[in-house]
Each structure stands twice: as C-alpha cells, then as structure tokens.
Amino acid sequence: MAPTLGYWNIKGLAQQIRLLLKYCNVEFEDKVYDFGPGPDRYSENWLKDKFNLGLDFPNLPYYIDGDVKLTQSKAIMAYIAKKYGLFGKTPEEEVKVYFLMDEIADFNIDFIKIGYVATDDDNYQKMIKEYLSNLDSKLEKYEKYLSKNESGKWLLGENISCPDFNMYEVLDKHRFLKADVLDNFPTLNAYMANFENIPSIKEYMSSKEFIKWPLCGPMSKFGS
Ligand SMILES: N[C@@H](CCC(=O)N[C@@H](CS)C(=O)NCC(=O)O)C(=O)O
Structure with missing residues (x-):
C-alpha cells in the first residue's frame, strides 16, 4: 500500500517532505486536513484520525509506511532520505x-x-x-x-x-x-x-496537487 503523509492543507512543516517524496518518485497519499474553528483550529477530520492511526505521539505531519508510523517532521525526512540514499554517504x-x-x-x-x-x-x-x-x-x-x-x-x-x-x-x-x-x-x-x-x-510544481498557498496556518499574520 502506498505510504500516507498527513498534514494541514498548507505548506508548513510538510512541504519539504512532499518535495523529498516527489524527488524520490514515491507514490504516496498526500492526505490534507482543513483547519477547523476554535483557537487551536483543529478540525473534526483531524480529531477523528488523530488517536486512531496508531501513532505513538499523534501530531501533524505524520507519515505511515506500512508498519512504520512516524510523527516529527525531521524524523520523517530522515526516514525517507535514509531509505533513498539522501542522508550522506559517509x-x-x-x-x-x-x-x-x-x-x-x-x-x-x-x-x-x-x-x-x-x-x-x-x-x-x-x-x-x-x-x-x-x-x-x-x-x-x-x-x-x-x-x-x-x-x-x-x-x-x-x-x-x-x-x-x-x-x-x-x-x-x-x-x-x-x-x-x-x-x-x-x-x-x-x-x-x-x-x-x-x-x-x-x-x-506545475501540477494541480502542488500547494502554492497558504504557507502557514490561518492563525499566522504571515503567509495565510
Ligand atoms: N516538532 C513537530 C511540530 C508539530 C506541530 O507543531 N504540528 C502542528 C502543525 S505545524 C499541529 O497542528 N499539530 C497537530 C496537533 O497538535 O494535533 C514537527 O516538527 O513535526
């Protein structure tokens, strides 16, 4: 089954992961969540998934590749980069x-x-x-x-x-x-x-799936 990357419908902390996956030609599901109301802007869709995906530390972004279930954007980058030989050669x-x-x-x-x-x-x-x-x-x-x-x-x-x-x-x-x-x-x-x-x-970057905007969540004064 294709891996899934879950994140808000923004660039945020996920865009570098999306770019890395595209560079590595990984077919993946880019699962985007819309923001909801309320001060934390969590949406029902995210709250429904948050505690039901088997994530040890539920958060966004997450990456699910078979039995590997990860959160923390840097760890996700490291996992993908190591898998595809982009984490240094020595x-x-x-x-x-x-x-x-x-x-x-x-x-x-x-x-x-x-x-x-x-x-x-x-x-x-x-x-x-x-x-x-x-x-x-x-x-x-x-x-x-x-x-x-x-x-x-x-x-x-x-x-x-x-x-x-x-x-x-x-x-x-x-x-x-x-x-x-x-x-x-x-x-x-x-x-x-x-x-x-x-x-x-x-x-x-020229495809429909590429998220050009927003850069940040709606609570930010920049990039939203
Ligand atoms: N250190 C974490 C930060 C994760 C984080 O702060 N995620 C924010 C969006 S940038 C979020 O809305 N998480 C969903 C939640 O807390 O339920 C990472 O690099 O992945």
Whole structure:
C-alpha cells in the first residue's frame, strides 16, 4: 500500500517532505486536513484520525509506511532520505546532514514564529522590520557555505541530500516575504534555480496537487 503523509492543507512543516517524496518518485497519499474553528483550529477530520492511526505521539505531519508510523517532521525526512540514499554517504556526511537540518530548522523557526507570536498588525510590522534588518547577514552565511563548495551545487557538494529540501523551502518562504530577498546572493539564487529545474520537482510544481498557498496556518499574520 502506498505510504500516507498527513498534514494541514498548507505548506508548513510538510512541504519539504512532499518535495523529498516527489524527488524520490514515491507514490504516496498526500492526505490534507482543513483547519477547523476554535483557537487551536483543529478540525473534526483531524480529531477523528488523530488517536486512531496508531501513532505513538499523534501530531501533524505524520507519515505511515506500512508498519512504520512516524510523527516529527525531521524524523520523517530522515526516514525517507535514509531509505533513498539522501542522508550522506559517509559518517562525516551523515553528521553534516544532522547539523544542517538543525541549522535550517532554527532559521525557519526564527522566521515563521513571527507570524504566530505577533499580537497585532503593528507588532507584526515591527517584528518583521527588525527581522529584515538582520536577514542579509544570515543569508550571507548560507551564501558563503554554498560558495566554498567547489565540487557542486548542493549543501553536501556534488549530491543533493535531505537538508537541501528544507533549505529550498525556507528560502522560498522568504521570497514571499520580500520577492527580491535573494537578489544580492548569486549563489543562493542559482541554488534555488537548480532546485526548481530538477525534472521531477518541476513537474510537481506545475501540477494541480502542488500547494502554492497558504504557507502557514490561518492563525499566522504571515503567509495565510
Ligand atoms: N516538532 C513537530 C511540530 C508539530 C506541530 O507543531 N504540528 C502542528 C502543525 S505545524 C499541529 O497542528 N499539530 C497537530 C496537533 O497538535 O494535533 C514537527 O516538527 O513535526
């Protein structure tokens, strides 16, 4: 039976998983839940499934592949990437994958949490202004990291690996905040184009099933 990825009907924490699965040509059910009313926005559909799927720690996203039933987005990425040889080819590379996954997760949360914690529009604008004033120095670090990579175009060098899917997604979300955010970073710009030109990714991105929007849940002031 085809594996199932369950998540809200948004990009959120699942989009990098969807991209990874598409890259690996995995046929899967992309089960999307609509948000419901109430402060946590849980919907009846999700609450009906939440405790009936055999998940040890019920949450979204989840991934069910036969007897393997997982939650926690990073663990799901690791499971798929290891299965398809995208988690580094040596112990050194594998450690780099962990280090990059955590680095990029921190980068993502620093950005995404603004929309969720801002108390009102003024507060959101203030926080985003401050965030943008520090953003170039952050992007510079990623630009440098990729530029020192003589052998290739991906985070590990020649071969694409798990954190590239997270990196693409977090940089893409920044382009929704400010379309020209990467303009001063030629290596990052080329990195994004390389990713979008991967045939299976290109096909997915132009398909009907590709979720273009929203990026975040309805309770966020950004991307919803
Ligand atoms: N650390 C978890 C966070 C999971 C999480 O916060 N999920 C949110 C959406 S991003 C949710 O709505 N979960 C459903 C629930 O708590 O019932 C991960 O990376 O997967």
